[in-house]
Amino acid sequence: MKLQDFKSKFLQSWVQFVLMDEKGNLMETCNTLFSFPENYGNLFDEIPFLDSISQTLADLKLGAEVAYPCINVELLDFKGFCDYVFYKIDYNNQHRILWILMNFSDHYTHLIDLQQQRNESVIQKELLEIEKKNAILAGELLKYKNEELKRIQKLKTAFFSKVSHEIRTPINGILGIAQLLRENKDPETVEEYAGIIFETSKHLSTIVNDVLDLSKIESDKISFEKISFDIRSVVSAVTAAFVYLGKEKGIQVISNVWDNVPKLIVGDQVRISQILYNLLSNSLKFTKEGKISLDVQVHSIQGDQIEIRFEIKDTGIGISAENLARIFEPYEQATADTTRNYGGTGLGLHIVQQLIKRQNGSIDVASEPDKGTTFTFVIPFEISAAEPSKVTDDTSINRNLKILVGEDNPLNQKILTEFIKKWGFRHETVDNGHGVITKLGQSAFDLIILDYKMPEMDGLETLQFMRANFGEEINAIPVILFTGELDQAILDKFNKLNVRSVLNKPIEPKLLLDTIAKIFYNEPRVSHFDLHYAIEMTDGNKMLIHDMIDIFITTMPEEFQKMKELLAHGDLAALRKAVHKVKPNFHYMGIRKARKILDLLEKDLDSGKHKAQLPTKINSLQQITEAAIERLKVEKLNWVN
Amino acid sequence: MGNSKKVILLGNFGVGKTSLVRQYVFRKFSDDYMTTIGVRIDKKMVAVNGQEVSMIIWDVAGESTHQKIPNSYKLGAHGIIYVIDVLRPSTYLSIEKEISSLEDLLPNVPIVKVANKIDLLTEKERIEIVNNLPLNDYVLCSAKNGSNVEDAFNKLAESLI
Numbered sequence A: 001m002k003l004q005d006f007k008s009k010f011l012q013s014w015v016q017f018v019l020m021d022e023k024g025n026l027m028e029t030c031n032t033l034f035s036f037p038e039n040y041g042n043l044f045d046e047i048p049f050l051d052s053i054s055q056t057l058a059d060l061k062l063g064a065e066v067a068y069p070c071i072n073v074e075l076l077d078f079k080g081f082c083d084y085v086f087y088k089i090d091y092n093n094q095h096r097i098l099w100i101l102m103n104f105s106d107h108y109t110h111l112i113d114l115q116q117q118r119n120e121s122v123i124q125k126e127l128l129e130i131e132k133k134n135a136i137l138a139g140e141l142l143k144y145k146n147e148e149l150k151r152i153q154k155l156k157t158a159f160f161s162k163v164s165h166e167i168r169t170p171i172n173g174i175l176g177i178a179q180l181l182r183e184n185k186d187p188e189t190v191e192e193y194a195g196i197i198f199e200t201s202k203h204l205s206t207i208v209n210d211v212l213d214l215s216k217i218e219s220d221k222i223s224f225e226k227i228s229f230d231i232r233s234v235v236s237a238v239t240a241a242f243v244y245l246g247k248e249k250g251i252q253v254i255s256n257v258w259d260n261v262p263k264l265i266v267g268d269q270v271r272i273s274q275i276l277y278n279l280l281s282n283s284l285k286f287t288k289e290g291k292i293s294l295d296v297q298v299h300s301i302q303g304d305q306i307e308i309r310f311e312i313k314d315t316g317i318g319i320s321a322e323n324l325a326r327i328f329e330p331y332e333q334a335t336a337d338t339t340r341n342y343g344g345t346g347l348g349l350h351i352v353q354q355l356i357k358r359q360n361g362s363i364d365v366a367s368e369p370d371k372g373t374t375f376t377f378v379i380p381f382e383i384s385a386a387e388p389s390k391v392t393d394d395t396s397i398n399r400n401l402k403i404l405v406g407e408d409n410p411l412n413q414k415i416l417t418e419f420i421k422k423w424g425f426r427h428e429t430v431d432n433g434h435g436v437i438t439k440l441g442q443s444a445f446d447l448i449i450l451d452y453k454m455p456e457m458d459g460l461e462t463l464q465f466m467r468a469n470f471g472e473e474i475n476a477i478p479v480i481l482f483t484g485e486l487d488q489a490i491l492d493k494f495n496k497l498n499v500r501s502v503l504n505k506p507i508e509p510k511l512l513l514d515t516i517a518k519i520f521y522n523e524p525r526v527s528h529f530d531l532h533y534a535i536e537m538t539d540g541n542k543m544l545i546h547d548m549i550d551i552f553i554t555t556m557p558e559e560f561q562k563m564k565e566l567l568a569h570g571d572l573a574a575l576r577k578a579v580h581k582v583k584p585n586f587h588y589m590g591i592r593k594a595r596k597i598l599d600l601l602e603k604d605l606d607s608g609k610h611k612a613q614l615p616t617k618i619n620s621l622q623q624i625t626e627a628a629i630e631r632l633k634v635e636k637l638n639w640v641n
Numbered sequence B: 001m002g003n004s005k006k007v008i009l010l011g012n013f014g015v016g017k018t019s020l021v022r023q024y025v026f027r028k029f030s031d032d033y034m035t036t037i038g039v040r041i042d043k044k045m046v047a048v049n050g051q052e053v054s055m056i057i058w059d060v061a062g063e064s065t066h067q068k069i070p071n072s073y074k075l076g077a078h079g080i081i082y083v084i085d086v087l088r089p090s091t092y093l094s095i096e097k098e099i100s101s102l103e104d105l106l107p108n109v110p111i112v113k114v115a116n117k118i119d120l121l122t123e124k125e126r127i128e129i130v131n132n133l134p135l136n137d138y139v140l141c142s143a144k145n146g147s148n149v150e151d152a153f154n155k156l157a158e159s160l161i
């Protein structure tokens, strides 16, 4: 085709032609849409569009064409939408490229609106459909949740009917026996009945505690203390109970806390005991022979943050894979065969799991039927920089306290006053807040123990009244408060009223005594023995440790026998030697209480002074030794292979 | 010319092709949707391994399939960015077919798949949706906050030289 033909065919105001050579050099154009300025450079260099299709143009065959519709053009002073057509032509015997630009801006601008509408409505529809689908999914989820809720509701109902049965049976038992007790005063029978009542009440108390714990967990009312405590004493206290129980069934119960576990950690000692107690009871319940072990070690440590891993392993009947999946579900367990056969509410494991979870820990269980079960849980703690919390045993506190007890429940009153008497304190007891107020006006007290719930004037009202109406002297008297429900809200309330300690019911005498000691005596607890040195010395060789304890238990009474004889004969030189000989034994067993007396004894025997005090010193050394031996007898069981 | 590369953006309408180019070339973004008709050309110089490449980017109007796009647009392309919208399954349900027919049409032309609008997903949704996309190897982008936009274009640029 000749250029002339193009000119005549296309030369209209909305068309421009550009003629260039194959390298992009401008040859000729008409200036209908725009005009190139003088010394405008190479078109391929100047116009990116042309640059990007230069290869396509080069490949174009003579006489062929390529079209690009709807190009958004911003070129020199032209702005709009054009269709481009490129022809490869022969022009004066030279290959040339003819570029035709057709300005269809009006047409395309109109198209934009149509396309925009189309696209928007399609997208809108799509998004709507997705929303609909999500809504359906959400609906199905809701339906599932509702069904699940119904299922749990059903289990709950079954559970409560079972629990009320579980509660009614022991209560009826207790009532029956109490009736019998009234009629029969024969001391042996009374003893036997009291034993039955004790055991049955203990059982009942476990059930009630489980149910209360569960309801606390479900209503999210459970709170955790952050107090530094000695994890080893928690472990050994819990284990000691099971060593005995295990022995009755012929099952060995052992525990081991690894050396790298710090002495003191910050957390809730009571809850940890509860978890361990629950898991060990569970193991003991389902183990007929073999052994149960509790292993405590460091899981991870970072700065003062530590995760401790507890592993409770038994050789019991195990759990089938199917049951394993539901083992932590609260109401499932209660209705399962196992609880029927083995008793209990079946809530224990659920409570354990929740207690662990709420301390930011996790629990796992692995089990094989007939082989055994292993529970492993990890809980984060802080490593404590503090001294051990000050706990006391009942031999070490001063007995001159006068305590005012406000408690309405006769049974609790009885328990409190009996123990207070046993500990050697004096007391006056009243059964409501009015009584407390009256007594405070009449005489001086060192300590007030109050029950929260009392008729007429409860613990809270009593305290509020005291704080508002009494002087400094009375308000300085420390208050220990007992409550059936212990949660943060209650704690806060009483902390505001300056209550020294809030304790949970049922009354735990040991804990009460510890609390009293904490308030009045700053004596750190000195444990009866501490095997750290022995473990270190023997590299943890169980047999050796066991033998060392055994030797201590069997030889020490003989040694005291000997020392007393020497003392009676006045052979102080030989006595000195004898004391010197036994001294390392106390060191091995970590009986720190004996250290001071031993030192004094040695000094007195060396110097010949204070002869009159020798019998007293030897006697108290013997008492300390006997107390340690009592406990070592239990501990020894932990070190049998 | 020398090192000029024709790069085309394909994908359904509304997936964010124009937004990706605007973010990449001008570091701008707008929430308003203005559909592209035909094609708009932009240019950006990039250095790849010390080599200057001039990317001439063809921002093509979106269509449900590339078959609806003039062949001349695709002709001579050196690279393709195929964009999908993570929120709209319709933009990726037939991506396998689309990609394989593009590979037939333009053999040996690298294709980078971009999953756009990732900013609209939570971490959880992101994992779930991305795991369920057909094909893999997407560059997860947000034209809105710019994340990975540069990476997507660079990834293509690298395979161009």
Ligand SMILES: Nc1nc2c(ncn2[C@@H]2O[C@H](COP(=O)(O)OP(=O)(O)OP(=O)(O)O)[C@@H](O)[C@H]2O)c(=O)[nH]1
Pocket (backbone or CB within 6 Å): A119, B011, B012, B013, B014, B015, B016, B017, B018, B019, B020, B030, B031, B032, B033, B034, B035, B036, B037, B060, B061, B062, B063, B116, B117, B118, B119, B120, B141, B142, B143, B144, B145
């Ligand atoms: N939130 C979010 N919105 C985006 C993103 N990218 C694009 N959009 C929005 O999506 C809509 C469509 O974006 P465009 O870039 O115009 O899409 P396109 O692919 O060019 O659409 P067509 O030109 O019609 O093919 C616009 O409203 C943008 O604001 C993104 O990464 N995140």
Ligand SMILES: [Mg+2]
Pocket (backbone or CB within 6 Å): B017, B018, B019, B034, B035, B036, B059, B060, B061, B062
């Ligand atoms: Mg666009």
